[in-house]
Amino acid sequence: MNIPIIFHLTIPINNLTLAKEFYGDGLGCQVGRENRHAIIFNFYGHQVVAHMTKEELQPQKGVYPRHFGLVFPDKIAWDAIVFQAEKQKLKFYQQPKLRFANQIIEHWTFFLEDPFYNLLEFKYYAHSVAIFDKIEVNTIGDR
Template sequence: MAQAKEFYIHGLGCELGRESRLALILNFFGHQVVTHFTPDLPPPQKGIYPRHFGLIFTTLEDWQRILARAKSQGLNFYEPEKLRFPGLITEHRTFFLADPFHNLIEFKFYSHPEAIFGGRELAQVGDR
């Protein structure tokens, strides 16, 4: 649990909610994330699929702020920041962090907010 606290609270700046010997509840940028202790870690996966979760920021400034914090805290970047799908409705900035338990976390900012849940006529989802 100490590693989880170091990464999520000290590294990312999440707030601690309730905790027990085997679990932590975190305020993950306004969303509840619960971490659970497990004695056996899953092996790291190759690539971002299928196992990752993410957070969408509604302002570029907020996305840049968490990017700067992750860099200044020396967090483990699984994929550095990049601009995906430039010029398309789905254009977005993204980066991935890997926590100490091999969970991949994506941080996104969409240039066009309507692309977050819209654009259903577009077939492309992800890189596969």
């Protein structure tokens, strides 16, 4: 079997129907296996498993230290996910914006909040070296 390495993430939810509406209908993720305890989404080629919890879910106080998301390979793909989120009327936690303009770490970003207070970031770097390479910039996030 020749399957590429994929990322796996588990997130808390408290309503399977809302999870399917946000991730399936809203973001266009393929819905995989599901039962009354969990549902699997194909999150753009990565596995996100939404597990039911009885714990009270609380809004986050900011994007740090916990959020997840995608880095898009080109601006056209990033623009398409912005359009999809707007069209589906998904909740923006932070509106689309350009960060660190005219720097090697310049990127476009926005955050969504799912119905369970999980924050998702979607971004596109103008210079791909900023994604993984060690460069002479120590800025990571807004802190």
